[in-house]
Amino acid sequence: MGKRGYHHGNLRQALVDAALDLIEAKGPMGFTLSEAAKQAGVTPAAVYRHFDGREDLIAEAARQGYAIFGDLMEHAYQSGQPSALAAFEATGRAYLAFARKYPGYYIAMFESGVSVNRDPDLSTLATRAWAVLEKAAGDLSEHIPPEKRPPPSMFSAHIWALSHGVVELFARNSPGNQSPFPPEDLLETGIGVYLRGLGLVDAD
Structure with a gap:
C-alpha cells in the first residue's frame, strides 16, 4: 500500500x-x-x-482529522435546522460518530499531546470545528432568559466534556470500563439531563 x-x-x-x-x-x-x-x-x-519527526507526522494526522471533524460537525448542525435543539443534539452525536469511525484521527487530535497551536493551519481547523458546537449552543441558549443564560463557550465546553467523557470511558473499549447502556444512549440522556437543568427541554 x-x-x-x-x-x-x-x-x-x-x-x-x-x-x-x-x-x-x-x-x-x-x-x-x-x-x-x-x-x-x-x-x-x-x-x-x-x-521533521514523529510529532510533526502526528500533527499532520491531527490536522487532517480536524478538517474531517469540522465538516461532520457542520453537516450535523445543518441537518438539525431549523430547530436549534435538534441542531445542538446532532452536533453531540456527530462527536461520538467521528470517534467511532475515525479512531486514528481522534487519538491524534485528542490523545497525542500535540498542541493545536503548534501550527496555524491546525489551529484554524480546530477552531473552525469547535466554532460549530459553540454556534449550536449559542442558538439554543437564545431560548434561556438573559439573566440565566450561560456563555455559549461555557455551554459548548460542557457538552464537549460530556461527549469526550462518554467516548473515552465507554466508546473506545477502555479496559475495565463497561456500561450496561450503549454510548449513544449515555450521551443522549446526559445531554437531556443538562438541557432540562437549563429549562430547555421539558422533564419526562
Missing part, C-alpha cells in the same frame, strides 16, 4: 495513513518513525523529506 502511494508521488499521505494505522494499534507514543516508514514501504530517511 505504501509503495503504491510512493510511486504515485504521494509519499506524504502514505506516511500519514501508516501513522494512523499505528496510532490506532499502538497509541501515539507506541510506534517509531522507522515503523511508519516500513509500513509505507519506504526507508526511514525518506520520512524526513516530509516531516
Whole structure:
C-alpha cells in the first residue's frame, strides 16, 4: 500500500495513513518513525523529506482529522435546522460518530499531546470545528432568559466534556470500563439531563 502511494508521488499521505494505522494499534507514543516508514514501504530517511519527526507526522494526522471533524460537525448542525435543539443534539452525536469511525484521527487530535497551536493551519481547523458546537449552543441558549443564560463557550465546553467523557470511558473499549447502556444512549440522556437543568427541554 505504501509503495503504491510512493510511486504515485504521494509519499506524504502514505506516511500519514501508516501513522494512523499505528496510532490506532499502538497509541501515539507506541510506534517509531522507522515503523511508519516500513509500513509505507519506504526507508526511514525518506520520512524526513516530509516531516521533521514523529510529532510533526502526528500533527499532520491531527490536522487532517480536524478538517474531517469540522465538516461532520457542520453537516450535523445543518441537518438539525431549523430547530436549534435538534441542531445542538446532532452536533453531540456527530462527536461520538467521528470517534467511532475515525479512531486514528481522534487519538491524534485528542490523545497525542500535540498542541493545536503548534501550527496555524491546525489551529484554524480546530477552531473552525469547535466554532460549530459553540454556534449550536449559542442558538439554543437564545431560548434561556438573559439573566440565566450561560456563555455559549461555557455551554459548548460542557457538552464537549460530556461527549469526550462518554467516548473515552465507554466508546473506545477502555479496559475495565463497561456500561450496561450503549454510548449513544449515555450521551443522549446526559445531554437531556443538562438541557432540562437549563429549562430547555421539558422533564419526562
